[in-house]
Amino acid sequence: MASFVSGGVCAPCGFSAAGVHAGVKTHATWKKDVALIVSDVPCAAAGVFTTNRVKAAPLLVDREHLANGQARAIIANSGNANACAPNALAHATAECEAVAAALGCPSTDVLVSSTGVIGQELNVRAIEAAVPGLVASLERSPEASDAAAHAIMTTDTVTKEAAVTCEVAGATVAIGGIAKGSGMIHPNMGTMLGFLTTDCAIDAALLHEALLEVARVSFNRISVDGDTSTNDSCLILANGTAGNAPIAEKGAGYRAFVAALTQLCVRLARAMAADGEGARHLIECTVSGARTEGPAETIAKSVISSTLTKAAVFGADANWGRVLCAMGYSGEEFDPEAVDVAFASAAGRVEVCAAGQGLPFDEAVAKAVLLEPEVQILIDLHDGDAACTCWGCDITYDYIRINGDYRT
Amino acid sequence: MASFVSGGVCAPCGFSAAGVHAGVKTHATWKKDVALIVSDVPCAAAGVFTTNRVKAAPLLVDREHLANGQARAIIANSGNANACAPNALAHATAECEAVAAALGCPSTDVLVSSTGVIGQELNVRAIEAAVPGLVASLERSPEASDAAAHAIMTTDTVTKEAAVTCEVAGATVAIGGIAKGSGMIHPNMGTMLGFLTTDCAIDAALLHEALLEVARVSFNRISVDGDTSTNDSCLILANGTAGNAPIAEKGAGYRAFVAALTQLCVRLARAMAADGEGARHLIECTVSGARTEGPAETIAKSVISSTLTKAAVFGADANWGRVLCAMGYSGEEFDPEAVDVAFASAAGRVEVCAAGQGLPFDEAVAKAVLLEPEVQILIDLHDGDAACTCWGCDITYDYIRINGDYRT
Structure with missing residues (x-):
């Protein structure tokens, strides 16, 4: 069994996070609305996405950016889903480019997510303007993970954050995650938004398989209202800094990693269901x-x-x-x-x-x-x-x- | 186009109806809870039922009683679904027998329906005791149809009743119906409860086909809450007293009958959706x-x-x-x-x-x-x-x- 630890997405080595108010949410200037998660080094990366026929623009960009199985950062905004909206694809791409410029990495190493109202144009200028400050405020701390978790909330009443450690091929590996849920939750290959980080060294294709396997028994087993969102996404970054023998096949190491990831994702999924819009039980x-x-x-x-x-x-x-x-x-x-x-x-x-x-x-x-x-x-x-x-x-x-x- | 007329299930020739308080609803003694619809002569009869794997006892009895395509009466209670309940099958059979004894017809010519709470034993004694009075109060009048429509209401706020007349093979044919809806409404082969009467002369097998065809485009196209009930039933009795050349094939007469039945059932289905539990729109x-x-x-x-x-x-x-x-x-x-x-x-x-x-x-x-x-x-x-x-x-x-x- 893996052990739960604190730190959220910053629990694994080499990951930092931040969350700020950029101005996407215009009605609540005190609410954070843009989150950033960054690895010090390039990561093996994978994602699972909604089966909804109507897909938000960020999902299309992420599929492209994940084609090479590598990424370094995730930028995510709440307040606007960037779906069925004017210039949605251009805006999603611009977000990645802004982060890439600030970090000095290829824009294809940046993943992007959005959540909020469907059909209204995203204020991408506000996000672009906030990126330098966001990058400057990156930190590896439980508070930084918490700031990112706050920045992806919509009607959520509490943040969803968790992290576990487990032994994989002779090293202690950490896996952390933040998620948001609340409404339009009936995931089918991912959840509304879930961002996972790990310092485990694992092949990108196996990371994708592990994510599919785990999403099936965690996020895909919850429902708040039967509505499968246009934006469901679950992304994972694995930066390989834990020092384990890299997972390159489905042996004991893979199984230990999947077991720990399952514990983590079930906890996040349960938290999402418990905090369903208006829910008391x-x-x-x-x-x-x-x-x-x-x-x-x-x-x-x-x-x-x-x-x-x-x-x-x-x-x-x-x-x-x-x-x-x-x-x-x-x-x-x-x-x-x-x-x-x-x-x-x-x-x-x-x-x-x-x-x-x-x-x-x-x-x-x-x-x-x-x-x-x-x-x-x-x-x-x-x-x-x-x-x-x-x-x-x-x-x-x-x-x-x-x-x-x-x-x- | 068929014309809408008043009279509900009593609009067609040779049908009478009644509704009384028998005591199934113990908390509201002023509320009618047992309905009876009777034809003067035996009818071609057909039914469509829920696709729910859990089926209430009355549906099992009706399937048996409809095997010969003939029936004369429908007894229905609200306040108890007679599903997953002690002695459910025996009680459903006993209801048919009580009506058969009072009318002097075989009990297989009586159909039975129940709606209300699942899992509690039906007070069948109260229904048996009420049957003589129910039969004595049978009348062919709009008021009698209305009494029957009231007696099948649960959380409905208004009765659902309609009747149409149309020309079929040289005669004016009437079709009438009452229905109830409100909650657990997402019909799949019938509706919560719908009872239809007609004086049209039509072969029982074709009547069944017509009912299937019409239910598909009316009751099966509504939803109140996505919950497909254990008790969904739609029954039709055709007593053949209108004087039309009996419908024995899918010609112009059949098509006119189906068109009129569709108009009637769409009206009842819309009324059910509009009166969904708590609905304002x-x-x-x-x-x-x-x-x-x-x-x-x-x-x-x-x-x-x-x-x-x-x-x-x-x-x-x-x-x-x-x-x-x-x-x-x-x-x-x-x-x-x-x-x-x-x-x-x-x-x-x-x-x-x-x-x-x-x-x-x-x-x-x-x-x-x-x-x-x-x-x-x-x-x-x-x-x-x-x-x-x-x-x-x-x-x-x-x-x-x-x-x-x-x-x-």
């Missing part, structure tokens, strides 16, 4: 007793995505019928008359359904279980040994308030 | 310029199902970026840079996006358009001549309130 749904992992995942995702189940958790109402209903329309085959369902949390566990039929249970106890900030929905299909866990959140008045008037 | 999304109807339907459904788009309409916020985003994750291929989007309503029309990019528009005008109770989202893919329209509703504080505490 993290919902963790585990489907066990499945024949294979695939159907377990589909069923768990259907449950955490069900608006009615989300509303029931908001109301602390042990309405397990909605859980069975969401399982039933998932599209997967299972025997409804074999299903057990329980709700659990720090306050205890209540069995509510056995073999597809309701059990008598104490409503007061069930309510206490569901009032906890983290609620588990435990489903057993009694059909095999495979299991899968997915994460979501409740839907609240605040979700409606936030999204009824986000743009104007 | 009907959202009608039309995707045109598609190569074929299939992709147009998938894209329109994705837009009306998008929680973020629904929240934007609630807030009268012309946030067309969310529309493009929902189109993009629909899974269909299209060229984002060819897409035009407009919002329209009784208050006017605003073009917001042309060729995939935002247009300048007057926010005050857009707000006025979106404040109307019926809002259109008009999308042109510029890729062909096919089009499709789907219907949904906004998501509001009331949706959360209703569903945060529905069961207890």
Whole structure:
């Protein structure tokens, strides 16, 4: 098992970060809106991106810049998605060029991300003007990682940051990450925005494989509102300064790295689900007793995505019928008359359904279980040994308030 | 074109209806909770049901009773879904038997439906006790249809009732219907509950085909919350008393009947979407310029199902970026840079996006358009001549309130 440490994206050797207010967010001048993460040396780099047919301009630029598997820096802004907007591609390219000029590296070594409103022109001049100051304020410290994490927030209420260390091929390797989530979160190959750094020495192609593998079991298993964004991106930079024997094949070192990266990304993904727009509860749904992992995942995702189940958790109402209903329309085959369902949390566990039929249970106890900030929905299909866990959140008045008037 | 007339399920010759309070809804003794629709003579009958893997007991009974394509009566209760509940199958059968005994017909000629909470035992004794009174109060009148429409309401705020007349093979044929919707509405082969009557003479197999064909373009094109219920059912009884040459093949008569049935069911489906739980706005999304109807339907459904788009309409916020985003994750291929989007309503029309990019528009005008109770989202893919329209509703504080505490 990897150990969690502090420092976020600055935990690995050779990475520094910064976050400033550049003026993309015009309505809140005290809010940081541009983040920069830089490695002292060129890195192996990889990215996973949204499957949405409508892709924001930064994703197109990143795909090009990642073609050679190398990068050194990530610039990211909040407040504007730079998607379906005038001059989007030119502006995304200009951001990379501004950073490259300040760092003295090729612009293809800079990756770019944006998050915020779709369809409005990005104030790229403000970002260009801020880049020199941003570069000047780069630091390797937990505070610098935190500044970058703040600068990518939109409706997030807390930053999402984590770092782990693990042993890889004879050296201690660190992996750090920051992420943002909140709304339009139903990732499909990446998350709204996730930036990962590591000092591990690893081949760029294997780094990409590792990222795909880990995104599948972390970011791709959360949902806030079922809306897959145009901007979902998860980027990773590996600068190889940890001194491990470089990972060049899928041996023990690769597996140790993937295990640690998984722990890190699951923590960031859970944090994103817990801080879903307006959310009061993290919902963790585990489907066990499945024949294979695939159907377990589909069923768990259907449950955490069900608006009615989300509303029931908001109301602390042990309405397990909605859980069975969401399982039933998932599209997967299972025997409804074999299903057990329980709700659990720090306050205890209540069995509510056995073999597809309701059990008598104490409503007061069930309510206490569901009032906890983290609620588990435990489903057993009694059909095999495979299991899968997915994460979501409740839907609240605040979700409606936030999204009824986000743009104007 | 068929003409709309009054009378609901009692508009066609030879049909009577009733609705009473039997005691299934214990918390609201003034609310009707059992409906009965009866034909004077045996009818050709057909049904379409939910695709949810978890099916309520009444659906299993109906499938059996419809095997011979004949029925005479429909009994339906609200307040309890009779799904995943103790003795569900026995209770559904007992309801049919009670009605059969009172009418003097085989119990296989009675169809049964339930809607309400999942997982609690149905108070079938209360229904059995109410049946003699229910049969005694049968009437052929608009008021009787209205009583039946009231008796199937759950969180609906208004009844859904309509009837049409049309010319079929030399005779005037009437078709009537009542329906209920509100929550857990994302039908797939039927709707939450829809009961249709007609005096048209039509072969049972063709009646079934007509119902499938019409459900596909009406009930299956609405969504309130993306949750496909365990109880979705749409039943039709055709008693053949109109005097038309019986429809026995897919000729002009069949086509006239299907056209009239479509008009009726689209009206009921729109009414269901408009009265979605907590809804303040009907959202009608039309995707045109598609190569074929299939992709147009998938894209329109994705837009009306998008929680973020629904929240934007609630807030009268012309946030067309969310529309493009929902189109993009629909899974269909299209060229984002060819897409035009407009919002329209009784208050006017605003073009917001042309060729995939935002247009300048007057926010005050857009707000006025979106404040109307019926809002259109008009999308042109510029890729062909096919089009499709789907219907949904906004998501509001009331949706959360209703569903945060529905069961207890």
